[in-house]
Amino acid sequence: MATPVLQTNGLKAFYGDAQALFGIDFELNAGELVAIIGANGAGKSTFLKCLTGLVKSEKESISWNGQHIGGMHPGEIVRLGLAMVPEGRRLFPSLSVEENLLMGMVPQRKGPWNIERLYRMFPILKEKKNLPGTSLSGGQQQMVAIGRALMSNPEVLLCDELSLGLAPIVIREIYNAMPEITAEGMTVVIVEQDVGMARNVSQRLYCFQEGLVSLKGESSELTREQISQAYFGV
Amino acid sequence: METILQGLLLGGLYALFALGQSLIFGVMRLTNTAHGDFIILGSFITLTLTALGIAPWYAVLATLPINWLIGYMLQRYVLNGTLGKDPLPSLVVTFGLSIVVQNLLLEVFSADPRSIDTEGFNTMSWALTGDISVGVLPVLILILALSSTAGLQWLFNHTSMGRSFRAVSDDREIAELMGLNARRVYAQATALAFVLVGLAGALQGMRTTVAPADGPMLLLFAFEAVIIGGMGSFWGTLAGAMLLGVTQQIGFRLDPGWGIWAGHLMFLAILVLRPQGLFPKTRG
Numbered sequence: 001m002a003t004p005v006l007q008t009n010g011l012k013a014f015y016g017d018a019q020a021l022f023g024i025d026f027e028l029n030a031g032e033l034v035a036i037i038g039a040n041g042a043g044k045s046t047f048l049k050c051l052t053g054l055v056k057s058e059k060e061s062i063s064w065n066g067q068h069i070g071g072m073h074p075g076e077i078v079r080l081g082l083a084m085v086p087e088g089r090r091l092f093p094s095l096s097v098e099e100n101l102l103m104g105m106v107p108q109r110k111g112p113w114n115i116e117r118l119y120r121m122f123p124i125l126k127e128k129k130n131l132p133g134t135s136l137s138g139g140q141q142q143m144v145a146i147g148r149a150l151m152s153n154p155e156v157l158l159c160d161e162l163s164l165g166l167a168p169i170v171i172r173e174i175y176n177a178m179p180e181i182t183a184e185g186m187t188v189v190i191v192e193q194d195v196g197m198a199r200n201v202s203q204r205l206y207c208f209q210e211g212l213v214s215l216k217g218e219s220s221e222l223t224r225e226q227i228s229q230a231y232f233g234v
Numbered sequence: 235m236e237t238i239l240q241g242l243l244l245g246g247l248y249a250l251f252a253l254g255q256s257l258i259f260g261v262m263r264l265t266n267t268a269h270g271d272f273i274i275l276g277s278f279i280t281l282t283l284t285a286l287g288i289a290p291w292y293a294v295l296a297t298l299p300i301n302w303l304i305g306y307m308l309q310r311y312v313l314n315g316t317l318g319k320d321p322l323p324s325l326v327v328t329f330g331l332s333i334v335v336q337n338l339l340l341e342v343f344s345a346d347p348r349s350i351d352t353e354g355f356n357t358m359s360w361a362l363t364g365d366i367s368v369g370v371l372p373v374l375i376l377i378l379a380l381s382s383t384a385g386l387q388w389l390f391n392h393t394s395m396g397r398s399f400r401a402v403s404d405d406r407e408i409a410e411l412m413g414l415n416a417r418r419v420y421a422q423a424t425a426l427a428f429v430l431v432g433l434a435g436a437l438q439g440m441r442t443t444v445a446p447a448d449g450p451m452l453l454l455f456a457f458e459a460v461i462i463g464g465m466g467s468f469w470g471t472l473a474g475a476m477l478l479g480v481t482q483q484i485g486f487r488l489d490p491g492w493g494i495w496a497g498h499l500m501f502l503a504i505l506v507l508r509p510q511g512l513f514p515k516t517r518g
Contacts, residue, residue, distance in 0.1 A: 054407055074410040084411055092404040095397065102394075103401055103412045152413070 003066050005030045005187055006051065006082070006156055011061045011070075013046050013211075020046040020055075022211040028156065033178070033188045035202035035219065037195050039231060042208040044191040045087050048158045052084045053077045079108055081155035087164060087191075089145040091133035098129040100144050104151030111153025112184055118147040121177055139170035146174070150181065157181065159190045163197065175201060195227060209233055236366045237487045238480055243368065245459075245479025246376030247441065249472045250434035251452055252459035253382055254427035260466035261399045261423040262317060264324045268332035270453030272428065275335055276301055276435020277444040278343060281350055290352050294436040298429050305428025310421040317420070332449065339446035347443035356440050375437050382430060383472045390468070399423055403466075458501040464511025473512060 006028040013021040021043045028034055038044050049055040051062060053074040062070040064080055083104070091100050101115055119126035122143040128136060133144050142162060149157055163171040171194070178201055182188055192198035198205060199219045207215040207230040215222065215230030255269050266272075279300055283293035312331075316324040349356075358370040390396035401409040402416045410416055438444055438452070455478065463474025478497050485496025504511070 052411055054411065073415070075413045075415050078411065078413045086408060086411065090405055090408045092401045092408070094400045094404050099397055099400075103397060103409070106413050148412070 002029065004028055004063075005065055007063045008047075008051075009061055009063070011047070011050060011057055013043070013050050013055050013057055015046075015055075020211055021050065024208075024211075024213055026206065026213070028187060028189060030155075030187055031182075031185055032204060033182055033190070033202050034204045034206065035198035036189065036191045036206045036208060037193065037198050037227070037231060038208035038214075039193075041210075043211040044208050045160055046211075047208070048084060048160050048189070048191060051077075051158060052082060078152055078154075079106055081109065081153075082158065083149040083152045083154035083156070084158040085142075085145045085149045085160060085162065087160040089138075089141045091141055091144055091148075093132065093134045095133055096130050097125055097133050097136065097144055100133040101125070101147050101151055104148035106152040109153045113150040113153050115151070118150065121180060122147060137170075138166050139173060142166065142170075142174055143177075146177070146181075154186065156187045156189065159188065161191055161193065163192065163194050171197065195231065199227075207231055237483045239366065239368060240372075241480030241483035242476055243372035243376050243479070244483060245472075245476035246372065246379035247434070247437065248455050248459050248479055249379040249475035250375065250382065250430060250437065251456040252463075252471045252475050253379075253386060253468060254430040254434070255456045256460045256463075256466065256468060256471040257386065257427040257430070258424055259460065261403045262313075262420050263321070263403075264313065264317065265321065265328070266313075267325060267328040267453065268335060268449070269328075269431070269456055270451065271332045271335040271339075271449030272304075272431050273435040273438060273452045273456075274339065274444055274446060274449045275304075276432035277350070277439035278339055278435075278446075279432065280436040280439055281343075281348060281444075284350055290350055290355070290440070293350070294433070294440075297432045297436050301428040301432030302425045305431070306421045306425035308428075309424035310417065313424065314417045314420055332453075336446050336449060343446060345445060345447065347445040348439075349443045350436065350439040352440050371437075371441055375441065378433065378437070379472065379475070382433070383468050386468045395422065455497075458497065461511055462501060462504050464514030467511070467513045470511060470513030477512075 004027040008024050008026040011021055011024040012019065024047055036044050036047065046055055050057045053072050057070040059068045059070040069077060069080065092103065095103065101118060124140055125143055125147065133141065136144065162174055175197065190198065190202065202219045205217065205219040205222060206213055207227060209230060215226060251273060255266060258264050258266055276297055280293045280297045283296050284290055288296060312327065313324060316327045356371045359367045360370060361367040390399060398414055398419050401412065402414060402419045406416045459475035459478050460471050462477055463470030477500065481500040482493045482497040486493030
């Protein structure tokens with residue numbers, strides 16, 4: 001069996017004395033689209049922050065193609081091929097749309113994604129390329145955040161709460177871009193609170209509850225009752 | 235007319251004092267209370283190089299890379315450790331550095347004021363009209379101040395280094411997620427600021443006399459220019475420096491003892507009436 005591209009073994013995370021993750025076991029295989037769901041405070045975003053090095057963890061608890069990367073600097077991790085679309089977009093306010101996109105570029109990583117390709121996928125961004133990134137609508141900002149992450153030509157793309165604060169029609173527009181992204185063979189992890197959307201777009205699904213994995217399986221095989229029980233713990 | 239002109243020329247020097255401070259504050263939100271002492275250190279580095287027999291303008295040029303190195307090392311190995319949400323550690327450390335630099339200069343060079351020998355360049359002047367003449371060195375300083383401001387603004391707006399400066403200033407965590415090493419970017423910003431500090435120090439030493447204890451006064455002028463202009467804005471800093479220079483000159487004109495006071499009063503008036511400064515955040 002092939003080595004998972006990304007794996008965590010008993011991953012724990014702390015904010016000072018407060019423990020946020022209590023031993024997460026997670027596997028991600030090349031080319032998959034995996035969703036992580038869970039209520040607020042379940043540890044989903046902390047988990048992604050651990051994977052990207054923003055929250056420190058033990059070295060052996062995270063493996064990238066068999067190499068231990070726990071606690072590495074975020075810059076080293078992005079150069080390995082892991083990029084993240086952060087919760088709340090977090091565009092750089094003093095940078096234009098195009099400058100925000102260029103910030104994502106990692107010279108060491110070559111691939112199909114470049115600024116012209118992104119403008120073809122999201123034409124509105126080309127029209128607004130010289131405007132401050134934060135002057136755009138929420139949906140357009142999310143496009144910039146996705147584009148910025150794709151600019152590094154990552155092997156694995158982590159998306160944290162893509163639908164947060166967006167209108168349903170905008171969420172659909174954002175998710176419509178997913179097939180073009182995964183068509184390149186990119187592996188994707190999405191963190192979502194919208195359970196229906198997460199089930200529809202993913203092949204496998206993890207549910208987190210209070211810093212632990214409460215359910216995992218093939219998205220199409222998990223029942224609504226199983227998910228409800230794992231999500232709410234009732 | 236002459237007062238305004240002399241004020242603008244003095245403002246050019248103050249702009250060079252203040253640009254480095256503006257850059258460091260803009261990128262790191264760090265207030266360097268040793269800024270004035272590092273300007274004086276720059277003067278003494280140039281002085282030492284001229285004492286070694288290097289021609290004055292070559293000594294100025296040689297001061298710049300030396301200062302770049304000092305700035306880079308200082309940020310990388312000292313100041314980076316003080317950065318965080320609490321501004322107190324950086325204030326305490328730079329205050330300590332101020333005392334260290336002043337006392338080091340006193341120990342090595344004594345308290346005597348001295349100036350850099352420009353081989354007569356600092357006394358050359360152009361007569362504009364029968365009554366008004368301007369010094370060649372102050373005009374050169376003004377040109378350097380304008381070029382430095384324009385250069386910094388261009389670097390911030392049009393280069394990948396400027397983009398990195400703005401990105402780490404906006405959101406350090408996300409900038410690191412984009413592959414930037416924020417500590418290295420901070421060190422580059424301080425190194426660049428110290429090049430300006432070195433230039434300002436060398437020109438101050440050419441224009442007038444310098445002594446190890448002069449730093450705090452220069453820090454005050456730099457602070458005033460930055461705050462009058464608006465934090466984080468290079469053109470604002472230049473405008474603030476010009477306004478400070480002109481106000482001081484008007485004060486000197488009214489009474490030779492009032493020049494510096496007039497500048498302080500104008501600064502206080504701006505703080506009361508427009509605490510955000512005249513042109514805040516015009517950078518980018």
